[in-house]
Amino acid sequence: MSVTAASGFTAAGVTAGLKTFGGLDLALVVNEGPLRSAAAVFTSNRAKANPIIWSQQVIADGTVSAIVLNSGGANCFTGAEGFQTTHATAEAVGEDLGVSAGDILVCSTGLIGEQLDRAKLLAGAHLAAVERTANGGADAARAIMTTDSKPKTAVVRRGGWTIGGMAKGAGMLAPGLATMLVVITTDAVLLPAQLDAALRQATRVSFDRLDSDGCMSTNDQVTLLASGASGEEPEPTEFTAALVELCQDLARQLQADAEGASHDIAIEVVGAADEDDAVEVGRAVSRSNLFKAAVFGNDPNWGRVLAAIGTTAAAFDPYEVDVSMNGVRVCAAGGPDRPRTEVDLRPREVHVLIDLHAGSAHATILTNDLTHDYVHENSAYAS
Amino acid sequence: MSVTAASGFTAAGVTAGLKTFGGLDLALVVNEGPLRSAAAVFTSNRAKANPIIWSQQVIADGTVSAIVLNSGGANCFTGAEGFQTTHATAEAVGEDLGVSAGDILVCSTGLIGEQLDRAKLLAGAHLAAVERTANGGADAARAIMTTDSKPKTAVVRRGGWTIGGMAKGAGMLAPGLATMLVVITTDAVLLPAQLDAALRQATRVSFDRLDSDGCMSTNDQVTLLASGASGEEPEPTEFTAALVELCQDLARQLQADAEGASHDIAIEVVGAADEDDAVEVGRAVSRSNLFKAAVFGNDPNWGRVLAAIGTTAAAFDPYEVDVSMNGVRVCAAGGPDRPRTEVDLRPREVHVLIDLHAGSAHATILTNDLTHDYVHENSAYAS
Numbered sequence: 001m002s003v004t005a006a007s008g009f010t011a012a013g014v015t016a017g018l019k020t021f022g023g024l025d026l027a028l029v030v031n032e033g034p035l036r037s038a039a040a041v042f043t044s045n046r047a048k049a050n051p052i053i054w055s056q057q058v059i060a061d062g063t064v065s066a067i068v069l070n071s072g073g074a075n076c077f078t079g080a081e082g083f084q085t086t087h088a089t090a091e092a093v094g095e096d097l098g099v100s101a102g103d104i105l106v107c108s109t110g111l112i113g114e115q116l117d118r119a120k121l122l123a124g125a126h127l128a129a130v131e132r133t134a135n136g137g138a139d140a141a142r143a144i145m146t147t148d149s150k151p152k153t154a155v156v157r158r159g160g161w162t163i164g165g166m167a168k169g170a171g172m173l174a175p176g177l178a179t180m181l182v183v184i185t186t187d188a189v190l191l192p193a194q195l196d197a198a199l200r201q202a203t204r205v206s207f208d209r210l211d212s213d214g215c216m217s218t219n220d221q222v223t224l225l226a227s228g229a230s231g232e233e234p235e236p237t238e239f240t241a242a243l244v245e246l247c248q249d250l251a252r253q254l255q256a257d258a259e260g261a262s263h264d265i266a267i268e269v270v271g272a273a274d275e276d277d278a279v280e281v282g283r284a285v286s287r288s289n290l291f292k293a294a295v296f297g298n299d300p301n302w303g304r305v306l307a308a309i310g311t312t313a314a315a316f317d318p319y320e321v322d323v324s325m326n327g328v329r330v331c332a333a334g335g336p337d338r339p340r341t342e343v344d345l346r347p348r349e350v351h352v353l354i355d356l357h358a359g360s361a362h363a364t365i366l367t368n369d370l371t372h373d374y375v376h377e378n379s380a381y382a383s
Numbered sequence: 384m385s386v387t388a389a390s391g392f393t394a395a396g397v398t399a400g401l402k403t404f405g406g407l408d409l410a411l412v413v414n415e416g417p418l419r420s421a422a423a424v425f426t427s428n429r430a431k432a433n434p435i436i437w438s439q440q441v442i443a444d445g446t447v448s449a450i451v452l453n454s455g456g457a458n459c460f461t462g463a464e465g466f467q468t469t470h471a472t473a474e475a476v477g478e479d480l481g482v483s484a485g486d487i488l489v490c491s492t493g494l495i496g497e498q499l500d501r502a503k504l505l506a507g508a509h510l511a512a513v514e515r516t517a518n519g520g521a522d523a524a525r526a527i528m529t530t531d532s533k534p535k536t537a538v539v540r541r542g543g544w545t546i547g548g549m550a551k552g553a554g555m556l557a558p559g560l561a562t563m564l565v566v567i568t569t570d571a572v573l574l575p576a577q578l579d580a581a582l583r584q585a586t587r588v589s590f591d592r593l594d595s596d597g598c599m600s601t602n603d604q605v606t607l608l609a610s611g612a613s614g615e616e617p618e619p620t621e622f623t624a625a626l627v628e629l630c631q632d633l634a635r636q637l638q639a640d641a642e643g644a645s646h647d648i649a650i651e652v653v654g655a656a657d658e659d660d661a662v663e664v665g666r667a668v669s670r671s672n673l674f675k676a677a678v679f680g681n682d683p684n685w686g687r688v689l690a691a692i693g694t695t696a697a698a699f700d701p702y703e704v705d706v707s708m709n710g711v712r713v714c715a716a717g718g719p720d721r722p723r724t725e726v727d728l729r730p731r732e733v734h735v736l737i738d739l740h741a742g743s744a745h746a747t748i749l750t751n752d753l754t755h756d757y758v759h760e761n762s763a764y765a766s
Contacts, residue, residue, distance in 0.1 A: 046693040046695075047693025047717075076686065077686060079702075112686025112687070113714065113718075115719075214672065215671055215672060215673045215687075215690070216690065217690065218689075287597070289672070289757075289761070290598045293758050297761075299762060303457070303495025303601075307495065307601050308598075310431075311599050333462075334460050335460055335462035336461070336497070374758075375753055379679045379680025
């Protein structure tokens with residue numbers, strides 16, 4: 001049900017003809033009201049795609065009527081012509097819906113540095129506005145896929161109100177290139193400021209802790225729209241908890257479909273002096289190509305874990321750190337503990353537990369291994 | 384000629400039996416004087432191997448009589464037993480040379496988290512002390528190899544004095560894991576403080592700008608020893624210039640032998656506001672797996688270059704940046720310029736020129752592509 005699980009939303013996924021190999025490539029999600037509350041978070045990459053530059057202006061007043069998303073091209077580093085394409089897309093949808101283009105968010109994903117076919121894009125946008133229905137969420141989720149092998153959707157229901165969402169992104173997440181796009185809808189009654197606070201809290205512990213390959217996209221955007229159609233006004237803490245659940249579900253789906261990956265790795269850091277330290281340590285390990293290649297080879301090479309920890313500024317003493325892999329403590333107090341041979345890394349799920357013995361804070365970073373297929377897919381992406 | 388090109392040095396490379404598959408695995412370089420000046424730089428990884436902890440104490444007084452290096456094990460995360468092994472190695476060599484163990488540097492390279500065979504190591508050290516000659520530099524350079532496909536040596540001669548050096552390390556350099564070890568000798572007359580200043584300046588623009596895979600080793604050490612045997616006292620600037628030349632030569636040899644690499648990439652950043660910005664930008668690009676995989680596939684994907692630049696804090700405007708690859712400007716002012724098809728990335732040497740248009744500083748970072756062979760070699764390293 002994706003983005004149409006919550007009441008007050010319509011959606012469509014259509015074929016605009018932007019993808020080389022055909023298929024659905026344009027999605028539209030319309031907030032039919034009565035509220036038009038919205039919040040969004042964007043890539044922190046300073047090289048921002050045109051749709052990001054546009055959408056950051058649109059979200060400023062917290063009011064959004066619709067979001068249109070295309071695959072088949074990132075519209076990034078495409079200059080003034082590319083920005084005009086984004087603007088024209090918002091104008092086209094605004095015209096069809098009878099609202100200002102300034103209330104239409106735009107997202108794009110695909111290759112950087114190539115112009116989109118504006119005529120095809122606008123024709124697709126008009127078609128989507130006509131074809132949108134209260135059951136269009138599934139098609140919309142398919143239309144935003146690029147190298148994803150399957151659509152990612154999630155729904156969380158509470159007493160009287162619902163949150164639904166769709167996501168795309170296949171590896172290359174920090175949140176990462178090629179690109180992470182997420183649209184979440186709810187029929188709860190919430191003001192833009194409430195949505196913004198909840199969304200920032202939820203992304204901080206979900207998408208921001210997914211680091212498949214350390215590469216940060218120019219196009220990442222996570223959008224939350226509220227229609228208020230349920231008439232229910234949840235407590236902010238209750239809503240945030242539900243939103244965290246949904247975002248973590250989608251983040252795990254993104255991890256599981258990462259390009260070329262053969263292992264889904266959860267790096268759980270405990271005993272940290274504070275949460276920032278735990279995140280820094282987890283992220284350093286998740287960005288070690290040596291560690292990731294070792295996991296691909298089913299090699300419990302804990303030395304590479306400690307070497308990565310050693311590059312951080314986190315509080316720890318190397319000779320107090322414990323490391324377990326899939327339940328076997330291979331390193332205790334910075335030295336060898338159980339034999340490596342006791343560790344079985346053949347399952348797709350890998351759990352690395354790092355105890356820094358420096359405090360009581362903790363965090364978990366999700367990542368993937370570094371595989372032949374990752375190299376292959378990313379050396380051939382443009383073709 | 385390696386470390387015995389300069390007069391006043393003897394060296395040996397012997398088989399101690401530490402390597403699983405046999406071969407030379409222990410090197411000794413002895414400064415026969417008259418001077419015993421020395422300087423060294425060490426990994427900035429906070430998880431330091433036992434030989435690093437030892438050597439940092441030895442170098443404190445600027446006096447070193449010899450350096451002993453073993454492959455076949457990193458002696459890192461091996462606890463008190465491992466430290467005692469390092470200490471015993473220095474004692475053994477000191478005894479043979481009739482000097483204090485406190486004047487003997489130790490380096491180790493190989494797998495982390497496994498104890499070295501102390502008896503074999505000490506027997507090898509004694510053997511090397513006996514077998515050392517003024518022509519032993521070539522054997523010493525072979526004995527420090529791990530996955531290196533060839534020894535790396537360089538010699539620079541000036542009026543009356545000489546600098547010679549050997550290096551090991553095959554990829555995994557930031558300067559990087561598995562490990563970068565460099566020993567440089569000179570017969571010039573120089574004080575420890577002069578050596579230290581020259582060495583820091585030279586490593587800053589050579590080994591510190593080699594970033595093959597972003598992984599930082601627990602064992603990296605670059606050592607410079609001066610015997611004074613030539614009787615010549617070079618000007619500090621002249622000596623530093625010669626040392627820079629030698630270090631850059633060795634750095635390029637390390638890059639060219641990086642594990643599994645099929646391209647040697649020079650990322651030249653010009654038009655930077657200052658040199659730190661130029662280094663930060665070059666390093667960010669050199670650590671983008673997406674960019675490195677694209678080069679492996681001979682794909683001039685300049686969007687991934689700009690996306691990596693966008694993650695830095697350097698001064699630049701994305702819409703003023705130019706990017707050229709192997710002489711073809713594919714991106715001008717943040718937009719498409721010449722067609723990608725004009726770029727030929729088939730040669731092993733790849734030159735990426737980035738003009739930030741933000742000032743007049745510049746720097747070049749050396750890196751490699753991300754290949755199937757890199758993944759293979761690093762997923763099977765422990766075996």
